[in-house]
Amino acid sequence: MSLSLRRKMIPWWFAAPGLVWLIVFFAVPIFNQISVSLMSGDPEVGFELTWSFSTYADAVRDYHTQFLRSIGYAGLATIIDLIIAFPLAYFIAYKAGRFKGLLLLLVILPFFVSQVMRTASWQLILNDQGWAVARMQDLGIVSDGGQFLATGKAVVFGIAYNFLPFMVLPLYATLDRIDRRLIEAASDLYCSRFTAFRKVTLPLAVPGIFAGSLLVFIPACGDYINSSILGSSNTTMIGNVIQSKFLNVLDYPSAAALSFILMGVILLGIALYGRVLGTKNLTELAG
């Protein structure tokens, strides 16, 4: 092998472990599951590849409610997280000083406990006779005598709670990287503090908003833990459907088809979202 060829090969050697990983653990399962989704049969006699695209049509027909609900819940939770996380990330980046590291640790600290355990704790806190629900009744968030658990609100709350750090961290990283002198320059050019925020800080935070939203929205769409612990049969999300098809009913083709429809919907959503925020800006700023 000539020296120049060997030189050209070097980057490939570096990439090799990652590529192998992707092929074995991503590409192979994806193609496997695509073929599963096109099979027909039942657990008793086994499944066979019959190119039955009707599984997809049936899935959409039977579960479009759960799809829409998942997207709605995930979208709401993403918006709530954005509203909570932006001021928090801003505070950590600009005002926390030497407590930065500690505050960031606190943000991710809940992750040291299993998600199921954390969500189950909320089940206790939010029980119908509890203090939290009584206060929410006072505030009119929950109707008198009503409950919070087993409602869509509780599921959205649970999702927002569980995925908050995924919003805080990218926002923090983006805000922290903004050159403070740009804010000075803005104030030199007749911006009040608020205008400087609106015209400089916010546009420069767009990549963080985008990244955080994706990191919350995508897993939230497929989430089933919050719905099963904090929700009811009226709050079933598509994740719950997939889980039950796969583990309980053993209808593998439907489970696979639902997963791919969800994937398609999310990809479409991201593309639209990116368009709204300006993909050109995103790629340029990220670079």
Place this chain on the structure above:
Amino acid sequence: MTTVPETTQHPAATGSVEQRDICLERVHKRYGDHVVIGDLSLDIEQGKFYALLGPSGCGKTTTLRMIGGFELPTSGRVLLAGDDVTQLPPHKREVNTVFQSYALFPHLTVEKNVAFGLERRGVDKHETKKRAKEMLELVQLGHLAKRKPGQLSGGQAQRVALARALVNRPRALLLDEPLGALDLRLRRQLQDELKRIQRDIGITFVHVTHDQEEAMSMADTIAVMNKGAIEQAGSAEDLYERPESPFVANFLGTSNLIPVTVEQGGADEFSTVRTSDGHALRLLRNRMWNLKGEQPVAIGVRPEKVRLWGADQTPPEHDNVLPAKVLQATFLGVSLQYALKTAGGQELTVIEPNLVGNSKGTFGPGQDVQVSWDARQTFVVEGETAGA
């Protein structure tokens, strides 16, 4: 949003020429126990190019930032055009800044960067576009209007920063080491350009720099700062020919400083001083106006004002003369640089122009010589010369 009154003409075109534009009155700035600026006052006339010159950490940037409103003085007042603006935030001050790092907005095009200030002040769209375009032409960057700052070279970014500030027609432009990040050739070119632009538009420039040559070539007035105070302010010539402190004498160029004691003056325009080893030297009496009489005093002379003579030669009458020994002679092409030591142990530097073109008529190490200079070229500084 607050609007700053729109000036339709440059202040210089309407105001009186001698008007004080920027004024700091007894300004102090402390961070905790650390004194950054101690009792600093300055007046800057309208339309002048004013340089704050000093080593890093001398407080020059802090001074500029107090004029711009980015730092609040611990005590003292800041006046712009006679109005007390000490407590006003930057966006309410009629000055604009060119930042050392340029601080161009990375998410906006060059054109939008330049238009930013006008848009914030609510200047109408058509006018904004026109003025931004004109300003970009002035700094010769019209062709880059659609670029993003990330796609510019250092010199181009510097020009955009200048245009972005000037387009607002500020009362004064504040420049914080604007050329510091550029290579030497580009720096010289932009110095000329800055000076030209300042002359053309006639507004006050306050320029912070640590480069003495830059300050001397551009500024009408230079304030030399050291340890949070202005050591001396004046024209380049004032500072170079008549420095009043050892710091100024050595920060602008180099000086030979010789500790002396002052004697009674004669009948003519000269006063006499005496070196530690007893040699009498003369200087113009009016150079001694600022001596307070308690601190040690040294006289100084610039290396290029001194001539060398052989021990057997006779220096011009009335010149100040000192015997010395050559320690080292260095051929620099354009000049010859000598390191000398006087009989009293004083080290001197002499720079002679390379007039002869061969080694004849030059002096070598160990040779006894006489140094002489015109007594009128002697200046006097007060204070310790140690380390100077």
